[in-house]
Amino acid sequence: MILLSSIISTFEAELREQYAGSLLPSHLNALAAMKQCRTTHSPVMQAQCEDCVHQDFIPHSCGHRHCPHCQQHESQQWLERQLKKQVPAEYFLITFTLPKEFRVLAWQQQRTLYDLMMRCSWETLNTFAQNDAQLKGRAGAISVLHTHSRRLDYHPHVHVIMPAAAIDTERRLWRTKTGKGQSKKPNPSQSGTGYLFNHKALAKVFRAKLLDAINHVGLALPERYPETWVVDVKSVGNGDKALVYLGRYLYKGVIQEKDIIACKDGQVTFRYQDSKTKQTQTRTLPGAEFLWLMLRHILPKGFRRTRNFGFLHPNSKRLISLLQLLLGVNPNQDLAWLKKRPALKCPCCGGDMRIVKTRIPKVYAIPLSRSDHNPQVASVM
Template sequence: MILLSSIIETFETEFLERYQDSLLPSHRQALAAMKHCRTSHSPVMLAQCDDCESQRFVPHSCGHRSCPHCQQHESQQWLERQLQKQVPAEYFLLTFTLPNELRALAWQQQRTLYDLLIRCSWETVKAFTQNDPQLQGNAGAITVLHTHSRRLDYHPHVHLVMPAAAIDPNKRLWRTKKGQDRHRTGYLFNHQALAIVFRGKLLEAITLAGLALPDRYPQKWVVDVKSVGRGDQALVYLGRYLYKGVIQEKDIIACRDGQVTFRYRDSKTRQRRTRTLPGAQFLWLILRHVLPKGFRRARNFGFLHPNSKRLIRLLQVLLGVNPNQALAWLRKRPGLKCRCCGGDMRIVKTQMPPSSIRLAMSTG
């Protein structure tokens, strides 16, 4: 497996010379963090075995949310929180895509445009849920912003996972949506109608934010809607890119002659493909998806908001849903095992300088 830190080490100088005028502070911070993640230059932790008391040094991860090494535990915790909110309804995955003509504006005004993209996606499904004859109530949704395509090009879009259900706060009713006839199952809302409303809301929001729209942008926008059953797998897919960057190191398959090759799955054919780029360009492809500092990529709305925990629990009790069943198949975070006896190890000291290892070896 080719480590991203080694690619940064090889191409960093060329990358900084070529892209220095395009880099934001968040890009430089991510580059510095990932360069030293779990390397000989990173701080270390001291682990001790509970059985044989042998000790071992473990390098610290950098903790950056764009690093493919890090945040596995955080991703797991996020997924667990979402699965604990599952309700008895068919789930749908909706994807709201920003047209190509607006991507330059999004890049220049990332914090504003990303926020508007998320909020307008939610406002669109919220309005459709309130006006739907079968639902007529308040919706709930989980949204995750992605800025990349499978080829890692700049492609801002919002994934929204929502149950086909609503709560009527006035009549205190729980409603779910069924197929309109026996031949039409797995239907939530018309994707073309969603796209029209989403377009109007986002263009209006951009104008109200005081930003200038481009001279030309398309009349037809793209919104995709598909059924995802109970929603488990859709949440796993979203959680995969939530904290661990846009590429897994196992998909970096070559680094030679100044070129980096990675593989991806084509979204249309579902076939595996490869892409080869100069090393500096590959780093730019990765770093341009680093979000502004403090920006929340994942958000919950409506009755799936964190403030609605008691309401969700009440629904689960009344409707006979056991949230623990959804968590049963999740793999637990593997513990640190002793190399001598195979026992469990615990961390006894953290944030030690790398020189601690050399000092321990010299005195040992």
């Protein structure tokens, strides 16, 4: 497997020279972190076996949220939190795409435009839920911002996972929506059969809300932009597979190292799945251009890529628990298929190891020979 850290080491100088006027501090920080992630230059942590005296020194991950090595545990925790809030309703994946004419503005005003996209997409869906004849209440949604296409081009869009359900707070009623010819109790194992809202109507309202919001914050609109925007609505059953898909890119960058298949002659080749044909394709770029392609998707510092709205907001935990109790939903049932975080195993006896010390500078961590019955960290000061 070709490591991203090795690609950065090889092409970083060329990247800095070629894109000197475009690199931001957030890009440079990400490069520095991912370059030393789990390498011989990174700090180490000390692990000790609970059954024997063996100790090991393990390289630290960098912890950067865009590093393909890191944040697996955080992704798992996010997925568990979302699955615990599932409700008995058919779920839909709604995708709001920003037209290409706005990409320059989005790149120049990332924090502002990304925030507006997420807020306007939620406001659009909540408005439709309140006006819908079957729902007539406050909706709930999980929003995730993506800035990349499968080819890793700059392509800002917002994915929203939304149950076809709403809460009427005035009458204290829980309502779900079913399409024509559907059972009132949707089969969570099925997908693609339901109907939520008309995608063309959603696109019109989202367009109007976002244009108004951009004007309100004082940004100049592009000279030309399309009258018709694109919003996609797709049934995803009980939503677990869609959550797994979105969680994959929350904390681990836009590409997995296993998908980098070649690095030679100054070129980097990676593979991806074409969204239309579902066939695996490859793309080859100069090394510096490949790094820049990745860095364009580094989010502004502190910007939250995922947000929960409505009755799925974190401050609605008691409400969700009450709903699950009344509707007979076991929130732990959907967590059974999740893989637990693997334990660190001792190479000597196979027992579990625990971390006893972290962030040890590499220069101070010298593992003694295994013949020593009391290994420790030796100082070289």
